[in-house]
Amino acid sequence: MTNVVLVGTLDTKGAEYGWLRERLLRAGVEVVLVDTGIMGEPRVPADVPREAVARAAGAELSELRTAADRGAAVTTMARGAEATLLRLHAEGRLQAVLAIGGSGGTSIATRAMRALPLGVPKLMVSSMASGDVSPYVGSADITMMYSVVDIAGINSISAPVLANAAEAAAGMAKGFARASLELRRPARLGAGPRPLIAASMAGVTTPGVDAARERLTELGYEVLVFHVSGTGGRTLETLAGQGVFAGVLDLTLSELADDLCGGILTAGPDRLSAAGRAGIPQVVSLGALDMVKFGPVETLPERVRYRRVKVHNPSITVIRTTEAECAELGRRVAAKLRTATGPTAVCLPLRGLSTLGAPGGPYHDPAADRALFSALRDGLRGSAARLHDYDTHINDPAFGRAAADRLHAMIGAVSAAA
Numbered sequence: 001m002t003n004v005v006l007v008g009t010l011d012t013k014g015a016e017y018g019w020l021r022e023r024l025l026r027a028g029v030e031v032v033l034v035d036t037g038i039m040g041e042p043r044v045p046a047d048v049p050r051e052a053v054a055r056a057a058g059a060e061l062s063e064l065r066t067a068a069d070r071g072a073a074v075t076t077m078a079r080g081a082e083a084t085l086l087r088l089h090a091e092g093r094l095q096a097v098l099a100i101g102g103s104g105g106t107s108i109a110t111r112a113m114r115a116l117p118l119g120v121p122k123l124m125v126s127s128m129a130s131g132d133v134s135p136y137v138g139s140a141d142i143t144m145m146y147s148v149v150d151i152a153g154i155n156s157i158s159a160p161v162l163a164n165a166a167e168a169a170a171g172m173a174k175g176f177a178r179a180s181l182e183l184r185r186p187a188r189l190g191a192g193p194r195p196l197i198a199a200s201m202a203g204v205t206t207p208g209v210d211a212a213r214e215r216l217t218e219l220g221y222e223v224l225v226f227h228v229s230g231t232g233g234r235t236l237e238t239l240a241g242q243g244v245f246a247g248v249l250d251l252t253l254s255e256l257a258d259d260l261c262g263g264i265l266t267a268g269p270d271r272l273s274a275a276g277r278a279g280i281p282q283v284v285s286l287g288a289l290d291m292v293k294f295g296p297v298e299t300l301p302e303r304v305r306y307r308r309v310k311v312h313n314p315s316i317t318v319i320r321t322t323e324a325e326c327a328e329l330g331r332r333v334a335a336k337l338r339t340a341t342g343p344t345a346v347c348l349p350l351r352g353l354s355t356l357g358a359p360g361g362p363y364h365d366p367a368a369d370r371a372l373f374s375a376l377r378d379g380l381r382g383s384a385a386r387l388h389d390y391d392t393h394i395n396d397p398a399f400g401r402a403a404a405d406r407l408h409a410m411i412g413a414v415s416a417a418a
Contacts, residue, residue, distance in 0.1 A: 002177045004169050005088055005097045007034040007081055007109050010050075014043025016100060019154050020166050024098075027170035032093060034084055036077045036108050038064055048088075053080035056087075074104050081112035089116055096121035096173035098165060100151050103128055110136040121172035125165045127151060139235035143168075194222040195246035197407070198236050198275075202228050203312075204354035205252045205287040208393075211400030212249055219408050221246070228252050228288070233267030240274035247282065247411045248275040249403060251347075251394065254288035256329060257321055262301070263292040272333065276340030281410040283403050284337065285347045287394050289329050289372060290357040290365065291318040310362055318356070320363045326372035334379020343410040344385040347403045348373055349394040358393050 004024050008017050010033075021031045021044075035046035036053055038061070054061040057080035064073040088094040097116065099109030106126040113122040114137075122142045129146040137144060145165055149157045197216050201209040213223045224239075226232040233255040240248055255267035275282040291310075294300050297317045300309065308320040321329070337344050350373070356363040380387060388406070392399045 001030055001093075002028075002095050002173050003030045003032050003088075003093050004173045005032045005034060005085060005094045007036060007085065007097060007099045007112060008101055009037035009105050009108075010035040010042035010044055010046055011037035011040030013100060013105065013151055016151055016154065016158075016162065018044040020098070020100070020162055023163055023166035024170055027167055029095075029170045029173050032088060034081065034088075036081050036105075038070075038073045038077060048084055050077075053077055053084055056080040056083035070104075074108060078108040078111040081108055082115045085112045086115055089120065094120070095177045096123070096169050098123045098125075098169040100125040100147065100162065100165070102126070102151060105151070106136055110140075110142055113142050114138050114140040116140075119176075121169065121176055123165060123169050123172070125151070125162065134231055137231070139231065139238055194220055195411070196244055197221045197223045197247050197249055198240060198245045199223050199225045199249040200228050200233065200236060200252040200287075201225050202252050202254055202288050202354075204291070204356055205394055207355075207395040207397065208287070208349075208400040208403075209249075209251055211397035212251065212404040213400075215401045215404035216249070216408065219404070221408075223249075228255050228265065228267070230255060230258070230265040230267050233271050237267070237270060237274040240278060240280060243278055243280070245275070245280055247407045248280055249283050249407050250275070251283075251285040251400075251403060252287035253284070253329075253333065254291060254293065256332060257289050257292045257325070260329060260332070261292040261304075261319075261321065261325060264295055265293045272336045273339075276337065276342065276344065279340075279342035281343045281407060281414055282340065283345045283347060283407040283410070284333070285349060285394060285403065286329075286333070286353055286372060286376070287349075288354045289326065290321055290353045290363050290368065292321060293318050308363065310356060320356075320365060321368060323365075323368045323371040326368045327375040330372045330375025330377075331379050334376050334383075337380060337385045338383045340385065343414060345406055345410065346376065346380070346385055346387050347399070347406065348376075348387065348389050349396070349399050350389055350391055352393040352395075355395060358395070 024031050032047045034048040035050040051061045057076045059076050125145045127147045127150050129144040133144045216223050226236040259266040294317045304319050310318050312318050352358040
């Protein structure tokens with residue numbers, strides 16, 4: 001049996017969920033309807049009533065109603081929805097989950113979705129999906145679909161949007177049900193036959209990272225590449241902290257520049273920390289620290305408009321980091337790596353840090369790069385981290401292969417000493 005679980009507030013969105021259920025049944029899947037409503041009466045019957053959801057969170061619905069604290073009630077029902085979806089998944093009754101809602105419904109449903117294993121289909125149709133969805137998605141594989149209009153009735157706009165969502169959820173559920181056990185349960189990350197390597201990459205460091213990835217694949221590893229988009233870096237850090245990687249090839253650190261200079265793709269202050277804390281062998285470079293990313297060019301802050309500006313694409317504009325900023329970035333990278341408890345190597349590509357920073361490129365600035373390298377050397381003096389200079393550009397395939405070989409040697413040394 002193939003089930004799509006619908007999770008939502010049936011007091012405010014009952015008619016819409018009832019409509020979705022009929023569409024899903026017509027698409028050839030069964031439906032389990034979970035009610036996370038609180039105050040009003042459900043407009044359609046649920047398979048898992050709201051009282052059961054509240055109890056799954058250790059609460060009573062009557063108490064939530066009496067307290068009349070919407071924030072606390074939403075948090076409780078989100079916790080209950082999480083426990084409910086995990087139970088349905090464990091029982092084999094969840095092959096996909098679909099939800100619709102505004103800010104509250106999205107908050108409840110996506111918390112439950114984030115708890116499900118990687119690979120389980122998760123689709124959220126939300127009026128919040130056209131903005132910053134990182135609080136809802138986190139590092140989970142949730143598909144966000146913009147509802148265009150608010151979820152308030154079935155009309156000429158909402159009907160085709162919700163119909164597409166139902167067909168998509170039904171298709172994903174059927175595919176998930178047909179998939180092999182190995183494909184459907186990648187939650188045991190790192191338990192496969194090939195050791196996992198995390199690699200960081202941006203478009204401006206792709207050739208070098210690709211060369212490293214290909215070399216590591218030849219050496220018998222499975223390489224997971226994380227786009228340094230803010231969320232990508234946070235996901236890398238989360239998984240590294242869980243100890244699923246045999247090694248980390250962190251060649252692209254542009255999120256640190258965004259964190260320092262107010263760019264839009266920061267991964268926060270803990271970037272470049274988890275592997276060191278976990279004692280995982282890591283090879284680090286300084287890819288894309290020669291730039292900071294902002295939004296569309298017309299949104300550039302006044303304070304950076306005089307800088308060297310490059311339109312990367314219609315959504316991303318980059319500016320060149322200054323000598324002073326590069327020196328501070330060198331100090332920050334060194335401070336993070338000094339505390340690493342595992343083998344750490346830093347590979348310095350002396351001829352440039354990105355496609356834009358290559359000789360002849362618009363961001364080629366040897367003085368700024370030297371400030372970065374010098375501050376890093378000073379900060380690592382006396383530490384266990386090892387520095388290696390390469391008279392090449394970061395995107396030279398030879399540099400990527402050399403970094404990969406160095407990480408492989410470090411992993412081998414750790415394994416031999418174990």
